[in-house]
Amino acid sequence: MKHLILYFAFFVSSLGLSAQQGYNVGDVAEDFRLPNIDGKLYSLADIPNAQGFIVIFTCNHCPYSIAYEDRIIALHRKYQAKGWPVVAINPNDSVVQPADSWSAMKVRAREKSFPFLYLLDERxxxxxxxxxxxxxxxxxxQKQENGSLKVxxxxxxxxxxxxxxxxNEAFLSNALDALMAGKTxxxxxxxxxxxxxxxxx
Amino acid sequence: MRLPLSALIMGLALLALATPSLATVPEVRIKVVDFEGFKKELEAQDDTVRIINFWATWCLPCLKELPDFERTARERAGNRVAFIFVSLDNAEQLDTRVIPFLREREAPARHFLLDDPGANRWIPLVSGEWSGAIPATLIYRSGKRKFHEGMMSYDELNAQINGML
Structure with missing residues (x-):
């Protein structure tokens, strides 16, 4: 019986693992090192005086990303001053989606004068x-006292x-305002x- | 100057003649709904397997898998299998993009355009497994449900349907 319960517990926990990949809220995120459109490599650790980061996976071609471009710029302008800059990362493969190529990223960033880092997750x-x-x-x-980054x-x-x-609900702004007020x-x-x-x- | 004008008039006349034949192209029936208006499609309690595919004209992988879905819809038409395509295009582009796109295609299916910005509320009502990326497909038959985020091949789709029948 004990074995059965253990087996069952293992089965359930492995189900949980397979269903959820990547970070959950509360996890510690690993830093990365990716090229920015200015040709330099950036890590989050290179960004001084940050309380935390707004990492946004976004791209050029997607209508939803385009719809949010101006809002992302405004968010960066508002929250960078408070220590929470936007770091945009294009995750797409440019062979599958040519509109999201390295050169297209540079063009779009120039057109819209992106004030934030626009990195490419090339690999x-x-x-x-x-x-x-x-x-x-x-x-x-959110940067912790020991320097780690909590999701x-x-x-x-x-x-x-x-x-x-x-x-109706500005989820991201509300989350940032809560964090700055020391709340969850x-x-x-x-x-x-x-x-x-x-x-x- | 005279010749191009008469050519233009001729052209217009031809166009007018051609218009009635356009009407023989099957009309695209697509219902614009909010989630409240759509959700009964997720709750049917009969023995038909329903395949609900969320797509958009701007979504490349959606368009890539669409022919396999349409082929399956044609092959299984009438055999307790029903396809429902749900476009997530902007409702403003219904006449300029979605209908012209669908007019070119033929498959026994019903079409909706889901125009409801409150996605954080309704995505989990479609499936708790759905992050919101499209394409996404829900296959169900009364109580049995399978959800798939991302593209599905012809074989995967048919295996899932067979598993429900």
Missing amino acids: QEVFPRFGATRTPHVYVL AYIGAIDDNHKDAGAV PEPSFTRAIGCSIKVKQ
């Missing part, structure tokens, strides 16, 4: 570690991709429709 090793599945997909990382929020920017003026974001996990990340074939 597609970072987005799986996070568990990102779509663009845009947000991860808020504090995962999900959507807000609840209306089509119309920034019709947003509620909700700390949200979902949104997005473009699937284009994996190398």
Whole structure:
């Protein structure tokens, strides 16, 4: 009987593992080193005076990403000053989605004067570690006293991709405001429709 | 100057003549709904296997898997298998993008355009496993449910359907 319970417990926990890949809220995130559109390599550790980071997996081509571009710029402008910069990462393979190529990223960043880092996950090793599945997909990382990065929020920017003026719940801003006030974001996990990340074939 | 004008008039006349034949192209029936209006499609309690595919005209992997879904819909038409395609395109693009796209295609299926920005609320009602990325497919028959995020091949799709029948 004891064996059976143990076996069952193991079975359930392995189910849990297979169902959830990547980070959950509360996990410690690993830093990464990726090329920015300025040609330099960046790690989160290179960004000075940060309380945390708004890591957003996003890209050029996806209509949802495009719909959020101006809001991402505004979020960066507002929260960078408070120690929470946006770090955008394009996770897509440019063979599968040519509109998300390195050169196209540079063009788009120039057109929109992106004020934040726009990195390329060229080897597609970072987005799986996070568990990102779509663009845009947000991860808020909060710096701990020991310097580690705790995942504090995962999900959507807000609840209306089509119309920034019709947003009922600004999930990401609310989460950041909560963190800055020393509180736990509620909700700390949200979902949104997005473009699937284009994996190398 | 005269010749191009008369050519233009001729062209317009031809177009007008051609218009009635356009009407013989099957009309695309697509219902624009919010989640409240859609959710009964997730709750049917009969012995039909329902395949609900979430897609959009701008979603490359969605368009890539679509022919396999349409082929399956044609092959299994009438055999207790029903396909429901749910476009997540912007409702404003219904007439300019979605309907013209669907007009080119033929498969026994029902079409919806789900126009509901509150995705954080309704995504988990489709499936707790769904992160929100598309394509995504829910296959169910009364109480039995299978959810798949990402592309599905013809073989995968048919194996799932067979598993439900």
